[in-house]
Amino acid sequence: MWWRSPSFILDRQQQQQNDSVPPNPESLFLSSPPPSMADSVQNPKSNISAYYQTRAAHHAVVTSDWLAQAEAAVGRHPDDDESSGIDGRAAATGEDGGGGGGGKAFGVIDEFNSWRKQPDLAEAVAAIFALAAVIRASQATTMMELEIELKKASDSLKSWDTTSISLTAGCDLFMRYVTRTSALEYEDFNSAKSRLIERAEKFGEISCKARRIIAMLSQDFIFDGCTILVHGFSRVVLELLKTAAQNKKLFRVFCTEGRPDRTGLRLSNELAKLDVPVKLLIDSAVAYTMDEVDMVFVGADGVVESGGIINMMGTYQIALVAHSMNKPVYVAAESYKFARLYPLDQKDMGPALRSIDFGVPIPSKVEVETSARDYTPPQYLTLLFTDLGVLTPSVVSDELIQLYL
């Protein structure tokens, strides 16, 4: 995928302002040692999506008490409890996968979790770094062995958190890359292995660049005086708004609150720091304000084969309102979020649940909808900004077919 990535747009930008170059993000990622992994292993509860828990931990402003509960739960479970418990099966296979090489205990999930702790690192990239670590630690002596080991590791990663689409997509993408790459034809196993590691790092590097590329590509769509509606907190959307603000674009942003973890508040804080005029809306005020809005920007947890997106709860209704008022809906998503999924409707995905804090006790007879995400069909999306370029929703399937078939 990345060999077609329009990263030239970054080079052009660097030529233009080579004096004020921001620090190269990938060097930071690649040089910094992984943080300590002692207390960081979160054992996700059976019905709580680890992915959304992480997001909340990274992006939520207010620590709600469910997070405190989650931390308490982590405290109750010691680290060695990981192999038992509800997802013990997954963890066990993970250890199998990691340690299959020579009996050395190497947890791909621990590795993944340690990478995941970095708030700027996407899950897919973390997964790829973790898989690269698996290659590095592997004691396999043939390519086939290494491949099987990697396969096990990625399977355990995937089953560790089935709700995270970008984790699955990242693993698949990397596996696809490893099995397809010409490195396999090398005679010498060690050189092939080092080549794979090199490729993994390059993959991570390019994935880190993706956000900058998307920010540059989307600049043309933001015009002076426009009003942008943003839902939830997305790092890509923040990046592109930041870039637009740095490019002296004059625009204003409406942020939804982003219940239940209030990620919108965080985004509005960040934007206020950039001196962008921001207005906060409660989630139910979207239709009320849609008249004033010129375009809608959302991120995506996953882009599915139909060209639709899976994103934080509420995206679908915003897209519907925007569609009915003929406002464009733009999605900013990195290409490693493209997943070979095809949901037909909302219930067609595995549930990703989260606990919701209503502030008051809810009677036990009252049922609470705790799903964390919804699916927006492609006909309500206008364009997708990805590091492959600006795509219409139907091109996603094209890219996926070329990648996976």
Added chain:
Amino acid sequence: MDARRVTRAVPRVRQVGFFTPNAPPEQPGPVRSQSGPPNSSSPPLSGSPASNSLSPVMIPPPRHLSDNVGARTAAVPVPGRANAGDHATVGSYNPSDSVLGLESPPPTRIGDGEFSEETESSLGWYRRNNPAKFASSFPGGGFDLSPVKQPESVSGVEAKNQPPEESKVQKGQASSSKPSKPKTTKAERRALQESQRAAKVASKAEANKSGGGAASSKTAKQPSQKKDGPPVASSIATSERIGVDRPAEKERKKDVPPPRMQFDDESRVGKAKRRSVLNQPEARNRVELFRHLLPHINGTQLPYLESKFFELHDKHPAVYKVGLQYLTGDLSGGNARCIAMLQAFQEAIRDYSTPPEKTLIRDLTSKIGSFVSFLIECRPLSMSMGNAIRFLKSRIAKLPPTLSESEAKAALCSDIDRFINEKIVLADKVIVRHAATKIRDGDVLLTYGSSCVVEMILLYAHELGKQFRVVVVDSRPMLEGQKLLRRLVAKGLSCTYTHINAISYIMHEVTQVLLGASSILSNGTIYSRVGTASVAMVAYAYRVPVLICCEAYKFHERVQLDSICFNELGDPDAIAKVPGRVDVNYLDNLTDKQNENLTLLNLKYDATPSDYISMIVTDYGMIPPTSVPVIVREYRKEYLLI
């Protein structure tokens, strides 16, 4: 004449784009006056490749249409250009037109008869459509630029096809119209002339049947050419045209695939009849829009074909058998037909031996071609079978010439086996796996007609222990759903059976619609059993997802927007009569005799627009309908190479 028309058509079509009332004239006057018809060699276009090699869009039938349109659109600029100095040249061209058009209709007719003889094949379209009907079917499009003249021209055309005493009346009309309208505009004259030509061609066709007509047109050739304009200019123009356009014509013929057989094209149908094995049925009482389709061949020809068995010694018995099965309808369903055809070819290849002084590659290809045309006579091929034949022919063509005959035959047979296995049998298994993931407990699945892959999906999901209900929707006259229903019930699935009339009622309880397809076109259109489009549309209106299950070998790169231009006609009697019901006999007396007022239409397929499709399940995974061209593009080559 034909060449002139072609060249005229191209620039005129292009002219439409940059024609504005205030546009400055691009062509200098003298050039146009030399070539008679406006800008057949106009400077901006003569150098461009478009004027030399025709664009592939302009295959014969549309060419005529664009020609018509072009003739009219080109007539429009005249008022706008008049002040730019073009008026004189246009005027010098006009009188000859008016002479032809109004004062002397008979010479025009003869002249045009000659012209039609020259270009019989390419202008057969005229003949196919009765021009009066053509005019009436495009009331706003074709003739809207000559609104005043239209009724007269149409009546004139109709009159021409009638006995002479009425044509005298028509002449009277024409002469009476002349004084009332001494100065007609160019557009009107063109329209009249066109329609007269068309009428002439049509009547010529009639005359050809009775055997006369040719001599009179030959004798009239010279005067008609004189009338056509200033002789010097026209001769220069024609020589130019011959120089420029004949190669272009050849190129066009090379580039464009031969158009499909149009069964209302009488000359070609006549030729086909001579070649054909079967008695082509008489085209009686067919619906106007569907005249170009092969009329239904019913099973009554079976004894006839059987009696001809020993005359058809060049058809292999296996192919012959498959042809008979197609003819009687014993073999239906896209996959079954395709597999049977491929296996028959396989048999034929096994028994094949190269005749002396011939090469295997060439002779076998032509042999397969003759088999295919025999099968087409029995029943039109589906697009998936076309793909399979294309595969087989490419395999034959790619055989290395060093191979011995037995090796080559063995290679071809194994290729056919592999095609059947990989593209049909295995593909079905993969589709079943994919689609079963979309079936959840508590689903109500609706299917229409009888698709073998949908049946496999339902059975597989049932084997997996999923709890779901099936609604089988069916329709007259095929009632294929009953067979499916029987098999499903036998396997213990809980089913509901209804006819398509109840679709809007039953749809509200359905959670998914599973449909098969005969083929999928590259704009995502689904070409499938007639009625599928209505089911998909109702499902769309109820927001029920529609899944199309189809193997990738049925994908076709053609684009089709309607179900008219390519379709298959069924037996018209099947919809007029209900077998076994003596009380429903309202149409009995009407269909037996040749009743002019009754036309029966029994279509077999229809086209479902891609908007109504949620997903296509194919052996490459689940894709949106927008990705069909991707599959076609990415896998066509590999597919021909396997």
